[in-house]
Amino acid sequence: MHIVTVVGARPQFVKAAPLRRALMDAGIRETLVHTGQHYDPEMSAVFFEELGLPDPDANLGTGSGTHAVQTGETMMRLEALLMQGPPLDGLIVYGDTNGTLAGALVAAKLGIPLIHVEAGLRSFNRRMPEEINRIVTDRLASVLCCPTETSVRNLAAEGIVEGVHLTGDVMLDATRFFAEAAGRRAPLSSVTTHGPGAYYAATVHRAGNTDDSERLASIFEGLGRLDAPVVVPLHPRTQARLSGIAVPENVEITDPLSYLRMLTLVRCARAVLTDSGGLQKESLWLGVPCITLREETEWVETLEGGWNRLAGADPARIAEAARMRPETPAPEAGEPGATARIAALLANR
Numbered sequence: 001m002h003i004v005t006v007v008g009a010r011p012q013f014v015k016a017a018p019l020r021r022a023l024m025d026a027g028i029r030e031t032l033v034h035t036g037q038h039y040d041p042e043m044s045a046v047f048f049e050e051l052g053l054p055d056p057d058a059n060l061g062t063g064s065g066t067h068a069v070q071t072g073e074t075m076m077r078l079e080a081l082l083m084q085g086p087p088l089d090g091l092i093v094y095g096d097t098n099g100t101l102a103g104a105l106v107a108a109k110l111g112i113p114l115i116h117v118e119a120g121l122r123s124f125n126r127r128m129p130e131e132i133n134r135i136v137t138d139r140l141a142s143v144l145c146c147p148t149e150t151s152v153r154n155l156a157a158e159g160i161v162e163g164v165h166l167t168g169d170v171m172l173d174a175t176r177f178f179a180e181a182a183g184r185r186a187p188l189s190s191v192t193t194h195g196p197g198a199y200y201a202a203t204v205h206r207a208g209n210t211d212d213s214e215r216l217a218s219i220f221e222g223l224g225r226l227d228a229p230v231v232v233p234l235h236p237r238t239q240a241r242l243s244g245i246a247v248p249e250n251v252e253i254t255d256p257l258s259y260l261r262m263l264t265l266v267r268c269a270r271a272v273l274t275d276s277g278g279l280q281k282e283s284l285w286l287g288v289p290c291i292t293l294r295e296e297t298e299w300v301e302t303l304e305g306g307w308n309r310l311a312g313a314d315p316a317r318i319a320e321a322a323r324m325r326p327e328t329p330a331p332e333a334g335e336p337g338a339t340a341r342i343a344a345l346l347a348n349r
């Protein structure tokens, strides 16, 4: 059995690493294609190295661009690549990026069964490009690997029931697998001068937050109201939008962090403030409360017991959410082993 996996952005490298291992264990051959969406060494190469991923078999070199340019270029280059190659038993895409959408459209039109890992997530906010990418990808997929019961229900509500599997969350396998390595290879002293619990960790990169300068300024004002230093590893997208934004004194901006260093930064933080999808879960799995800098979340399970709180971009809401503590023990992480379950269901097809 031979499948192609299409990745291109940081969180996809993190998810692809444990699934690759499980596919190998199940005797499935995987060809790894990098779209080139993330290309800076600290956004891409460092992840491959830390996660033990081999160099991609192909890099499409798409790079940055408008949504149409990024999606279209990826489609053209991927289609050309796949048309040269041998027949395939499947094509795996992850999550909701432009590369996910491009991979989905190309696979569907070449008649290659599409496998969507992290299917069924919905924010119900179509102003998010990711929401559009997810809806189309789920509609085209033959195998839909859902991380949560909510995601299965979301698909059912859209009439998608065939090929839907509740597999659990592949990111949980990654966190479990790499948390120990993070402790060893990326000690806190190599990441920040602050001690455990003495700082907040924050990330901001969503278009909805970065491309609206008032909203971005408002988020930074909120970080300025927190009662401890805030370490902010900054995505290049946000870095580019920072001119004219007041950065409060307690906010320490750093370059993007590698995966292991980020795990350490999160594990030792007082709380995490983020608009990332993955970090909302990673922080909880590491026992750290999260404040989400958005108005809604696809990961509604994380809201239980106040472990994750939606604060949008309003400074008062951000400061208030950071003062509050969870009301219950951390919500159940769910069963690890999603990667093995996905590999088994592919091997059985």
Ligand code: UD1
Binding pocket: 009, 010, 011, 037, 038, 039, 040, 043, 063, 064, 065, 096, 097, 098, 099, 129, 130, 205, 207, 236, 237, 240
């Ligand atoms: C993409 C995904 C988003 C995901 C995120 C993970 C889409 C629509 N969005 O957003 O869902 O959460 O990846 O990080 O696919 N840039 C660099 N170096 C790089 C990559 C990007 O400088 O290696 C800069 C460029 O200025 C680029 C900007 O970052 O224009 C945004 O990058 P882009 O690929 O458009 O999307 P992300 O914001 O990373």
